[in-house]
Amino acid sequence: MVFYEFLFNYIRKEIEEEIVDDEPKTRRKRRNELSERICDMNSNLGVECGLDKNISLLITAANENELTVLAGCKLENVSLKRCKDYARDALLEADKNIDEVSLVSQKEVCPCDIKDLIKRAEAAEFLSWHRRGFIEELNLDYFSCHNNFSIKEKCMCKKLTYKQAVKRAEELMADDTLLEELARIYSKENPRKYCGNPVHYKIIVGDFQAAESILELLMGALWSNNRVLGTRVEMLTAIGERANRNDDELDNIFEVAQGNAVVIDMSGDDGMHGIYASAYEPVTDEFNSLVKEYGLYTL
Numbered sequence: 001m002v003f004y005e006f007l008f009n010y011i012r013k014e015i016e017e018e019i020v021d022d023e024p025k026t027r028r029k030r031r032n033e034l035s036e037r038i039c040d041m042n043s044n045l046g047v048e049c050g051l052d053k054n055i056s057l058l059i060t061a062a063n064e065n066e067l068t069v070l071a072g073c074k075l076e077n078v079s080l081k082r083c084k085d086y087a088r089d090a091l092l093e094a095d096k097n098i099d100e101v102s103l104v105s106q107k108e109v110c111p112c113d114i115k116d117l118i119k120r121a122e123a124a125e126f127l128s129w130h131r132r133g134f135i136e137e138l139n140l141d142y143f144s145c146h147n148n149f150s151i152k153e154k155c156m157c158k159k160l161t162y163k164q165a166v167k168r169a170e171e172l173m174a175d176d177t178l179l180e181e182l183a184r185i186y187s188k189e190n191p192r193k194y195c196g197n198p199v200h201y202k203i204i205v206g207d208f209q210a211a212e213s214i215l216e217l218l219m220g221a222l223w224s225n226n227r228v229l230g231t232r233v234e235m236l237t238a239i240g241e242r243a244n245r246n247d248d249e250l251d252n253i254f255e256v257a258q259g260n261a262v263v264i265d266m267s268g269d270d271g272m273h274g275i276y277a278s279a280y281e282p283v284t285d286e287f288n289s290l291v292k293e294y295g296l297y298t299l
Contacts, residue, residue, distance in 0.1 A: 001138070002080075002230035002259050003114065005060075005107045006069040006087055011100040030064075035125040038062045041094040042121075043128055047072075047137040050086050054078045057087055058134055060121040066104070067091060070117055072138060075229040075259050076194070076297045110153035110232055111140040111256060139252035147249055148240040157231035160220040162186040168217050178214065185221045192226045194259075196296045208237060208265055215263060228299060229259030237265040244286035254290045258297035 038059050045057040054074040061068035069091070073083040088101045109117075118134060121127050135141050143151065160168070165182050181201075184190065201218065205211045215233060222228045234257050243250070254262060264287055 001072050001256050002075050002232065003109050003111065004071045004073065004083075005109050005117075006071055006084065007104045007106070008067045008069060008088065008091060009065060009100075009102050009104050010067055010091065010098050012064070012095075013097045013099045034062060034064070037095065038067075038124075038126040039128055041091065042126055042131050044094040045090060046131055047134060050090060051078050051082060055083050055086055056134070056138060057090060058118075058121065058131065059091075059126060060117040061124070062126065067101075070109075070114065070134075076196075108155045108157055108231055110155060112143060112153045114140060115143070139256055142249040142252050147246045148243040149236050149246065150238040151253070152235045152237070154233050154235070155231045156216045156219040156233060157223065158216075158220045159224045160217075161224070165217060165221045165224075172210075172213055172217065174214065174217075178217075181218075182221055185225055185227065190225075194226055194229055197299045200291070200295060200299065208267075211263070211265070215261075219261060222299075228261065232257070232260040233263055234260070235263045235265070239265065239283060241280060241283065244282045247286060250286065250290060254294040254298050258294065261299035 042059050045059065047056045049055065049057055054077045056072040058070045059067055060070045069087055071083060071087055073080065075083075084103055084106070088103060091101050092098055114135060118127070118132075122132065162182070165186070166179065169178050169182060203211050203214055205214065212235070219228065219231055219233060223231050234253055236253070266284070266287075
């Protein structure tokens with residue numbers, strides 16, 4: 001799933017009751033009316049609210065002219081254009097007094113950002129009680145658990161030409177295998193459309209910082225050629241011997257990352273002990289299982 005913040009402009013019709021009421025409204029009254037209106041609109045949105053359960057929508061910020069909409073899109077099933085069109089139409093349907101809605105901008109966001117967006121919406125009283133389970137219903141609550149691994153998320157949304165990608169690879173002193181892969185990614189013989197993940201990558205470097213630099217290059221190249229749907233990377237590091245016990249959280253991470261990428265740092269954590277291979281075997285088995293189950297759409 002790929003998450004976006006859509007910013008929409010809107011025009012609201014004049015309502016007869018409001019025109020008749022000549023009494024000037026206080027700032028608090030205007031704010032309360034806006035909160036009530038957005039809360040009603042959110043009651044018509046929510047988790048898997050349209051496109052055959054392939055889109056989830058929630059208004060997280062608003063004023064008298066703009067609406068900020070959080071959208072979770074299963075782009076492996078529907079196009080981004082359809083998602084944006086549906087979001088616009090859903091806003092018009094959710095409030096019959098809205099006359100015009102137009103998309104101003106879009107920004108890809110990470111699940112770790114969504115908690116703050118939901119808090120902001122709750123503080124503004126934009127959410128009724130039955131819309132406050134957005135994070136849990138979409139299985140995005142893996143950050144709040146006591147995991148035997150660390151997780152960091154990042155959107156790497158930088159378009160690259162082939163020339164720029166090769167130059168960056170040379171700056172990183174990459175070997176021939178990376179340069180060959182870049183040539184394949186940018187080759188005109190290969191269609192520039194998403195067909196799942198026919199290959200996965202094994203990066204061998206001295207430290208995770210170097211791996212992250214190569215990863216950013218690869219994601220930029222793949223995204224520039226429509227080989228991934230989103231630019232988000234879930235980076236799993238400091239993976240301990242008992243990480244397989246967090247099987248529910250790991251399953252959620254791989255499922256939610258469909259269309260994006262997961263990086264597994266298999267160097268272990270500082271607390272690794274015993275015979276490394278045997279101690280780590282249940283963990284590697286767990287990751288092998290996850291890659292087999294979700295590897296088609298999770299890079």
